[in-house]
Structures are given as C-alpha cells and as structure tokens.
Amino acid sequence: MGTDSDMRREVAEAFASGLYHLATVDGVDEREVEVIRAFLDEVGHTDFFGELDSRPFDPFEAAAALETSFMQRLFLKSAIVLVRADGTISKEEMEALRGIATTFGQGPALDELLAETAGERIE
Secondary structure: OOOOOOOOHHHHHHHHHHHHHHHHOOOOOHHHHHHHHHHHHHHOOHHHHHHHHHOOOOHHHHHHHHOOHHHHHHHHHHHHHHHHOOOOOOHHHHHHHHHHHHHOOOHHHHHHHHHHHOOOOOO
C-alpha cells in the first residue's frame, strides 16, 4: 500500500526509469524489480511500473528532473541499494552507476555513498 508522498510524478519517473536502467545492464533480477516496486509503492506512483521497459533513460533529463544535489544523491543512494539487491555489484552496473553520477556532477560523491552504504543490509 502506498503512502502519502510529496514526490512529483516527474521525479518518481526519473528515479524509477534510472533504477530500471541500472537493473537491465547485467540482466534484471527479481530482487531488483522488488526494489523498484517498493519505491514506486512508497511514493504512490505505481501506475507506470509496467511501462518502465519501454521508457528510455536519459541521465541528463534525470539530472534536470531531480534538480538538487540532495535529490541526485538520494537517487544514487537508492541506485546503490538496487545494484546490491542481487548480492553483488557487477562491473557493468558500476560503470553505469559511475556514468550517471558523473552526469549528475556527483562523481566524487559516489565512492563516499558506496562506503556509507557498505554495511547496510539488503532484504
């Protein structure tokens, strides 16, 4: 069940499209799908989940939609949770994650975020 959220649809779409893009770079795992579903449920925008496989992801558009460095870092932290959902971060996922972080102007922050989340359990 979704909760009340102040997240605009445009922001939720940027998050979900980016997360789905990351899930596809080394083959979509059901645990990654569950992370995306849980996110969309939490922000109350589950209606476009079925369209994610046909939505192209553009990191420049996502950066614009996310607007602030806080939201961009929040996306990156969510992306780290996603890529760790299957137990490992593949080379392809790391390359894609670094590319997105660089596009966001958050390249140096990525290693910090990876270290911050290293001990967090993924369920």
